[in-house]
Each structure stands twice: as C-alpha cells, then as structure tokens.
Amino acid sequence: MSVFDSSAIEVNTFGFNLPCRQFLISAERTRERKLPMVDEFVLRVLHTVGRISPARLARFFGFEGRDVGIVIAELVDRNLVVFEGDDLALHPAAQELFRTSDASRPRLTSTERLDASVWFDLISKNLVAGRGLRRVRHLIDLRPPEGAAIESSDARSAFTSNFSSFLKLRGDRNVDQWTLYSILDTHPGRFSSAQIHGSERLSLVPDPKLETILPLSEFENRERGRKIQETITSQLRERGSAAPSQAAVTEFSKLTGSTFLRRKLRYDGTVDLSAFLSGDVESSGDWTPFVGSPYIERNRQLIAGLLAVRGGKESTLWWLRPGGLRWGLTEDLSATLELLRSRFRDAQSALTTTLVAPHLTKGVVQHQLLFDRGVHAASGGIALAIEALVIPDLLAAVSVMVHLSPSVVVPIGYATNERSCIRRVWEGLELPAATVAHKPLWSREKQSRADPN
Template identity: 40%
Template sequence: MNDFDLSEPTQVSSFGFNVPCREFVIAAQVTRDKRMPMVDEFVLKALNLCESVSVSRLARFFGFSQTEMDIVLADLQARTLIMLEGNEVSLHSTGKELFRTAGDGPPVITDVESFPARIWFELISKSMIRSRGLHNVKNLIDLTASLGRTDISESFAREAFHDNFRDYLRLIRRIKNPEAWGLYAISDVAPGRFSYAQISGKQSLLLGSPPKLETTLIETETDRPQKLRLLTDAMSHALGSLSEPDPTAAARSEFARLTYSTFIDDSINAEGFVDLNVWLQREQSSSYPGVASIVGSLCLERNRKRLTSLIASRSEGAQSQEAWDLFWFRPGGTIWGLTEDLQTTISELKAMSRRSLSGEGGLVATLIAPASVSSDSVKRFDRIFDRGLGARAGRGSTSVEVLLIRGVCAVVSVLVPLSAGVNVWIGRITVIPKDVSRIAERLRPNDPEPELVSLWTENRARPRPKTPTEA
C-alpha cells in the first residue's frame, strides 16, 4: 500500500490561521450582459440587414403565423428595439446600437438588477476575503490585527467594493465571466459583526538534491500576492514562532521498538540523513496486508484515507460490542495539531466507530501530551478530545507520535532529518492485532497518576457491553 510519487511536490503538513475580520452588508445594483433569446436575436439581425420590411414578409421568412409574429414584435417593441409603422417594421436606434457595441458578436441586452452582498474584510491587510468559517477555531494559529487596523470604516468598505468589484466577483463569488458584469450603483453599506475567517496553509516536500520544504500560506490567492502582503507577512511571523521537536536517534530507536522495524536507521546515508526513497523501497519490499507506511502528518487527507481503508478492511463484516478507546500521544513542540485536519481525522474515526457499533456507541478520544508541552497549549484541544492527560517528564520520546485505538489500529510516526534543516514525519500504520496489543502494552495509556495527570475530562455516557442474556 505504498504508492507515493515523490517526483512531484508532496504535501507533508498542514496548518490553519484564525484571521480577524469585519463583515459589511452592501446593497448595490449591477448591470449584466445577457444573450438574447434566439428568436429575438435573428429577427433583429434580419432587420439590421433589411432596414425595413413588412410584417407579413418577415413572418413568411421565419415560418411564423401572424399571431406568433405579432407576439415576437410586441415584445421587441416594448423594449424599444424596433419601430412599427403600419405594416412596416424597422430597427429603433436602440436596436441599432446593439449591433454597434456587439461588433462581430451576437447582440446582447443589459439588465439592471439588485445585488446584495455580504463581504468580509480581514483586519490585517484590509483585503476582501473569501470565508467559509465565521467563528474562532480554538486550535488554530491566532493572528492579531495590526495597530491602527482594528476596525474598518463604512467609507473604506464602499470604496474597496467599488474599486475591486471584478475581483470580488472572480475571487469571492467565483463567477466565471466577471467581465459581463458592471457595478451600477451602491445604495447602502452597513457594518456587520466581527469574527474570524479560517485560512489554511501547507508545507510540501520537494525531494531534490538536497530535499527542500516549500511553504504555501494562502493557496487560493496566489494571483494577488501584493494586496495580501501584510497578511502573508503576519502569517509567516506567526508560523516562524512555532517549533517542531528535534529529530533524534533516541526517537528512531523508540520507533523501532514500537514497530519492530529498523528500516529507518537502515536508510541513513553517508551524510547522516534519512534517504526517503530507500526507506520507502524497503517498506514496499516487505509490505503485507494490514500494514502501510505514511509520509507526512497522519491528519493529511491521503494518510487519513490510508488509515480508514485499513480499518475498514480489517473490520469488514464484524461488529464491535464496545466503544473505541482512542489515545493520541502527541509529540513535543508547539506546532502540532494547529490544523482543521485534526478535527476531520477525529470526526472520521468517530463515524467509523459508530458504524462498527451499529449506531449504539462511538469513540472516546484522549489526548496525551509530554511534560515539555504546557497545560495551556494542550487545553486548546479540549473541544476535539474528550479527555486530556499530561505525561510525566521522560515518559516516551517527544519526537515520536502515536495514534492508538485499542483493539483496532495503531499509527506510529517519527520525525526524521532528510537534509540540513529539513525534517519530515514518516511512519507506519498497522491493524494487525498482535502489533496493536504490543504497542498498547508498551505505551500504557491507562497509567494512573503521577504517570499521567488529568487536564480535563468530559463526562460521557459510554455504551455498556451487553451481557449474554441481553445479546
């Protein structure tokens, strides 16, 4: 199950930001060019060629009855596009103007219509922003508005909407042909609420010589980087203040003890760095059902799919009688988990557990943090995990991450150096029962204090195993 294509940039991590924003509700009128109905278009084209023609002759030309022709002409006359004088019909000056503005293209009509818009401006570079989230996601990276940019005036919002109308249509509303639209008037601008927009970024591995990491901050806004310079600078500064743990030989030894695999140490080159291609080849050559390797964070979509696929193949046709116990041993550093992919991972595993329990139970998720991570940093995840525990100093390596669902699966990852300053998480998923049991025995997720200290607990009704008489 190792099908990586490392010839292209490979995403290895994700992160997200809470960007402070202000909403404005704008009432406007817009003009929009529309293609005419085909019958109207061809009648006008015929009149443009003939200048003047009798109604009866025009009806015979198109094969219309007199009644049908009268309906078409009445509609065109109502729009001041033709003139009727007795039985003769000709183009009105308004109709002639259509052909002058259309050039070689078909004539179009311009409608004026109301256009209500809700626009969010981020408070760092004061740019319009496309937002799918209107709240503060507790586990993301918080950005703070620059001094003097804590609010936006109505006049600024009006002017920004006027000057960037086409950008708004293209980037925010995702309208494919913004050139067909025009801003006719802005009748009202009303300030709305303050909130936060969520913007995701990523880091990708370029496996060249030497390997490099490429950071993408605002993936959907690459065509207007100058307008967002203040915002991207703030993101870069916030990201630079965060840290990963150090990759160590002790961490690789711990990984080997948990997985019974020495492939990582066997793949270290003469410079002391891990050769990722060699490691993947070793994993591929020894792969067997129930085990898969991963590159990058477990929370990434491709790695989540790999995990859920293995769990599904293992439990196909089987039904569990107990709720799943999930223990996530997070690594050290300050950048772990600052992504919406973490919530998605937990949600997908909870959904799988409910299906496994025929809808009667679920999953209880516990986060276990090393002593090097402050309790305040750990508690930012209390909306995602049902319980939080802090481990004593020296209990496990801070450069190893483990996701354990007892009796179901285990994912063990370790941070390894690929070149100077380029460190990447790699790991192994297993759903083989003896592997999962061995990892659980070594990690001891239910140790009492002082090994594991409770940081928060959410009381939940957990499904009770059925007795033989109830089954």
C-alpha cells in the first residue's frame, strides 16, 4: 500500500521552545454552593413574605411534630433566621445569600486562599501549563518580539482575565464554581520554555505541495495563536535545507548501486515520486524506499524493523547529517536514537552513536546531548544534500534531497539490512577516514573494556 493512499503524508517535523516566565501569585477565590433543600426553601419563603409564624410555616411545608422546631433551631444557630416577636424573619446576614444572578435562590459563599505558580508565554503573554516546562537544546528557540517583557501588572491583569483557564490548566474540577475575589500579591519568578511541535506534510494531488502544520488549537485565543504562528513561520524561514543538486543524485546512485533515480529525473530536474516508490532498484541488494526524514515516526519504525541485533557485540551508529539549518530540530531525532538503542539493550548489547556534520556546518553542538560523539567531516566530501545512517554489517539508510516541483523539496531514499548493500554504503562514505583529520566536537565514549585502567 502506498504511503500516498491518504491525502498527505508527513515528511519532516520541527520542535520549538516557546519562552515563558513564571509569576507567583497570592489570591483569594470564592465559591458558591447550594444550601440543603429544606433550608433553602424556608429561606426562600422568608425572602418572599418577609415574616411568618412557625405554625403557618409548618402548615405550608406539611411539617409534623418537632420537625419544624428542629429546622428553625438549626437556622437560628447559623444566624440565618431570627425571631421578631412571635414571627420568623431573615437574619440580615442571610440577605447576602440572595445576591446572585438568580436572586430568588440563596447561595452560600466560601472564600479560600490560593497560592499559584502561574506561567505566561513571552510572545502572546497568555497562560501556559506549568507542568513539564524545560528548554530542549536541539529545538528552535522562538524569539519574543522587542519589548515583550511581562511586568507584574501584566501578570495580574492576564491572571484576572483568564482565571477559569488557569484552573483548567491546573486540572481543577468544577471550575465554573470558582470566582477570583482578589489578588493579594505578585512576584516574578524564573524563566523556562514550553514545547510546540509542528510538521511538514506533502500532498501530490493535483500538484506537489508542502504545508507546515502547527497544532495551535490548544491556544483558545485566536489572536494568541496568530502571534505564535507568525513567529514560528518567520523563524522557520530563516532555516533552509540543503539544496538538491545533480552531484547529490549522482552520489546517491553510487552509494546505492542504482541509477534508477538518476534516470527518472525529468528534463527540469524534478522527480516523479510515485515512480520512485514503485520502481525496481536494479542492484544486487534488497532496498526499501522511503520518503521524508529518516527520524519521522513512519521511517523510524521502518528502519528499526530492518535491524536484527546480534547479542554481545557493541556497535556504532554513524549518522551523516545533511547540510542546512533545518535538520534535527525535533524530538523525533532523540526518539529514533532511543528506539535503536533499545533494540541493542534488548539483545544484551550496546550501541554508541556518532554524528558526522558536513564541513563548517553550523549548529552542530546543539545535538551534543543526543549523540555520544560529534565530528565535522573533511571539506570536499559527500554532497550536502545526502543523509546517511549506517551501523556496519547491520543497517544502512541513505537519502537525498530532490525537487518534486520547482518549489517543493523533500528527501527520498532507501534503507536496507542486506550486508552487501551496507558494505557498499559504508565504503562509499569513508566516514572514519573522512573524519580522522578533525578533532571531535565532543566525545562521551567510554573507555574500552579491555583497558586495565
């Protein structure tokens, strides 16, 4: 079944750090609740008639024996009714119970202290959930506009306007019962980030089209969502991908041993994606085609499914990233590395990881926490539009950036677990030789187990 049986498929993902600031707010909130039914109706009668004798009240409700005396005694003890001569009347304090939107129904009001840790994003200055806030180093840091600082007065105003939303974010039940009574104090706290995840989706009908999808439905305020989306779109525009090239297609053909893609290029340099996905790869090996970045969910599962780990042997994953500034700006990258590592742990083995970046590529160290080792390749090596990940003897995946139309660029590639194909990719990349002249950008490799020290 083709991945394009649906109208659009995911080909890349992004993650963003939304800058936030905490405020510690001390407040008072009130809640109205109903009285017991008998008490409520006695008070409603008194509110309507003003005064009434206990005997007439008993006849009105059909009380028998001591029942009316018990009800009246409890209401007197709670300062809700008083005797005026031989008649009953509302206590002055009970009149306050009828100051509601429905003045015919009494409500008890209780007040309680609320000490809240409240977070606001610095772009739209609205509330965000405080759970799990952190800055993820390899995601895109959204930059707040000039003068976007939130003062204590802004926090008080936003908290007042969005009190119900705050209670929902906090997970409170029966939110509608609560009303903000007053704000006692406000103190600014620390800074952190909330994560927003987006993706690029590709559709082919009627013509190839890429659309950036940002799930901003959680931002109930349309103006807020618009501000955040504008910031994301602007900062994505500053981060381009590696440009397709004839040299990259030629390199891809050499690594895979297939000229299929090169022969299927149209006169304008674009690729028929359907033909690529359904075509036969004329090589001696067994290749599985894929479209999109290797780390997106669909391709992650494909690649992990090809991996057959041999127990007791430590292996190294070499991941040659393409050029450009859009690569790996997603938590899908860490999810892919963790999935591959878990396959080795399940087989009582281990996997170390090395990220190889093209010569002079910027923004490499932001992935330092994900890979055990990072290094630049020598200049003049593999084309910038090529991406490859190889675990020698076990797995290889190679992709190349191509034009589907003059304005639509996506990576397409092949993955395999066939040893001869893996060897061809490994020898073609020459990764150890291509990196030996450069000091590692970082290294957390463990000492060899054979090292007596």
